Amino acid sequence: MPICLARLAIYTAALSPLTLAAQSTPLTVTSPDHALEMSFAVQPPEKTADVASGRLVYSATFKGKPFLDASGLALELNDEPALGSAVRIVGTTPGSGVDDYTLTNSKISKVHEAYNSLTLHVAESSGSHRTISIEARAYNSGIAFRYVIDRQDAFSDFRLKQEDTEFKLSSDATDWLLALPNYRSSYESEYIKLPTSALSNQGGVSSTFLIGMPLLMHEPGTAWVSLMEADIEGSSSMYVTNPSGNWAGHYFTTKLSPRFDDATVAVTGTLPYHSAWRVLSVADDPGRLVESNLLTNLNPPNRVPDTSWIKAGKASWNWWVDDVDANGKPAFTTENMKRYVDFSAASGLPYMMLDAGWSAPHDITKLNGKVDVPELCRYAATKNVKVWIWLYSTSVMDQMKEAFPLYEKWGVAGVKIDFINRDDQRGVQFYYDTAREAAAHHIMVDFHGTRTPWGIERTYPNVMSYEAVLGMENNKVGRRDSPTDRSVFPFTRLLAGPMDYTAGAFNNATEDGYIARNTNPMAMGTRAQQLALYVVFQTPFQMVSDSPQNYANQPAFQFIKDVPTDWDETRVLNGRPGEFATIARRHGTEWDLGSITDWNSRTLSVPLSFLGSGAYTAEIYEDAPDAATEPKHVTIRKQTVHANETLTLKLAPGGGSAIRFVARTGR
Known part of the structure; x- marks a missing residue:
């Protein structure tokens, strides 16, 4: 049985000096194929004889080669020293398991993946004697770990100011990274190719980048590695930065998105608490990272008992072409939107995506007079087509309990929620609240103006897609x-x-x-x-983005209809x-x-x-x-x-x- 964390301080006091010294040696979890190893240890402060107490670190190897050197693990909680900076390893719980589940409307339908696990039990050497566990898993395709804090006498409420997880690369990697301006973006930008050392020293001076997930790293001769996170419910989103400030530094540290209402803290709550999983996919070839299922493996199982109403499919779309009518002129009217429904029906597309402008400003329960959504849904039903509608995120936050039952009555199939632009603790909770409420009313969801995915589509299969990409809409400007x-x-x-990139352009052009x-x-x-x-x-949920007339009499359109x-x-x-x-x-x-x-x-x-x-x-x-x-x-x-x-x-x-x-x- 796992050691009860509430008793770890007592257990620590009972350990002999010899046992403590033995536990200062690395503790390892290995993937089922033995290619990946993740090891834990404590690094004692210099000039001390207590080799069993110090800074908690981990490292990792792939096929015998190190790709992560000793990297710190700690949480900055309340106003006390970082939990992980002066600790003892007081016990471990090894284990193994198999993730065996089905996915709806994904890149794979059945997953069966084995892993080995290790839970590391840690206690502070002095002060409040707080306790923490690190739960780690090693799959053949990567490693993952998260922080777990159980209820304990030392504290019950917590304010997580920052997470001090390090990723100390064994060599200066080549990275493809998403550099973001701040914590309130839509993750829509180019991925920049730079060495890790360049991310802390631009122009010969100290500098930093705020980097969103996922981060792709290549350590030549060793491995391709991607960094992401999974199961973020109750947490705040993770970013990373290279804080070294010099031309020789090639490592990353975590930065949690701060709360909007208190920028000094990232997550507040009561114990027990577990962080999101920190996920490192590892392979010889970048294609294997694309095939990995680690994110869905590490998310909770499906919470929607009946998924029969959740259907994948393609949609005609009015917005990208600027609502053009049969004459090529913009016309955001009910009659013209019916023409897009007709196009879906004729092309075998199950959906029509109605974009922004149909609702009254900041009130997603009222029409603005331009497009009659109930009438459009009624008309679409006669054509065996269903309608998705665009929504503004802040209105959804305020009105989802009123709006979603109304949309179910209208016959709306799904909602495209835009301009979320936040992934702090409350922003993260918004995704889960939306998915849950939408599922209760048989509504599918497409998140736009959003952070990148993290595997919630396993837990709520009605979450069909996300934007978070420099998509085809940029061609408009x-x-x-x-x-x-x-x-x-x-x-x-x-x-x-x-990824809702919105493909399907047929007005194709050379660079010049x-x-x-x-x-x-x-x-x-x-x-x-x-x-x-x-x-x-x-x-x-794929867009068929161009206008009906641009697809007319084009033999290549057959592939879009068939795929x-x-x-x-x-x-x-x-x-x-x-x-x-x-x-x-x-x-x-x-x-x-x-x-x-x-x-x-x-x-x-x-x-x-x-x-x-x-x-x-x-x-x-x-x-x-x-x-x-x-x-x-x-x-x-x-x-x-x-x-x-x-x-x-x-x-x-x-x-x-x-x-x-x-x-x-x-x-």
Whole structure:
């Protein structure tokens, strides 16, 4: 049985000096395949004989090579010294387990992953003799740990000012990072490629970056590593920074998002308390990080008993093209929105996404007179289409208990909640409150203006997607969405979970021919790349972003109509962040493949070993021979293929390839 933390101080006092000295040696948890090891120890202060007391640290190796050196573990609680700065290890509880569960509308449908675990019981050497545990797990795909504080005599209420977790890289890594301006952003920016040491010393002077999750790190010759967090309920979001201030520093420390109502504290509450999981996926190749299921593994099981009403699918969308009507003119009216419903029905899309402007300002229970949502829902139902509606986040915070029952009565399928722009403790709670209340009224959710995912979609499967990406909307105003950014996102933003990038642009342009505009916008890169994004960028709620007339009589639109949005299996076949990516996903017996490149043309060889036995018909949508100058041109062909064959993909600059593999019946 685990040691009762309330008695740890008594237990510590009973330990002999010899036992304490023995516990100062590293304590290790190893992954089932023995490739990953995570070790714990205390680092005693200099000039002391008490080797069993000191600063709590951990380290990690991958295939025998260190990728994290001794890194501190501590919490700054109340007004006392950091809990973890002067402690003894007073006991451990080893264990093992298997995460075995199903996912709804995800990148994989069934998960079965083993892990080994170690719970480290720690007590302060002096002062209040507070106690804390570190719960750690080692999977074949990564390691994770979190802080656990049980009820104890020393204190019951707590004010967590900061978390002092360190990630001391064993070498100066190359990082792809999301540098954010402050704690109140939408996580919508480029991922910057820089060495870790550059993040503390810009221009020869000390400097810092506030870095949002996920963070991708490559220690050459050792490992690819991603840093994220999971199960953040009751907590505040984690950021990291390199605090070293010098050109030789290559490590990170945590920064918790401060509360809006008290910037001196991150989390308040009563014991017991556990932090979010700190999650480090580790692999030889960045593609394995994309395939990892660690975030959902480390979140609580499904809390929605009946999920039969939660359906993945694609949606027509009025906003990106500026509400254009059949004549190409903006018209935000009920009649024009019915035209988008008609387009969904004709194209086999189950949804229509109605964006901002339908509700009265800051009152999401009243119409503003432009679009009659109940009427639109009624009309859509006659076409076997369901309507999603856009909402402003602060109004949802104030009115969800009144609004969600009303939307259920109207027949609304889902809500797109925008401009959340907060991930402090109350902001985090908003996500859980929204998911719970929406599920009670059979409403799906798409979070926009949001932090990146952390696995809540396992706990609340009605959470379908999140934005938190420099998406295609940027084409309406500037040049910030490019094929180069798109080739980074699979290995950065997509690691965290579903991504509502809003693909589907058919007004495709070269880098030189592109012009930013709000109505009928363009997108840089080829049309074949836009098709491929429906496979590469996973989300169960996909936008079909362009106008109905831009898809009319376009043979390439068939791929968008056919491609699934929920998957049973995901394989990353090749890729490097910022260069190219090829991903295959399976839905039932059908496989779909998407391959994209940056502004460099590429020829890629793709083995088809992921296919099952027998013959498949490959429906191939690829860049036409002249796509480098005519990016709208797509070549469509079919061929019979088998798992022992290799396909050669030729991608134009900013190009791509999208392929459906349909199993053939008979011979």
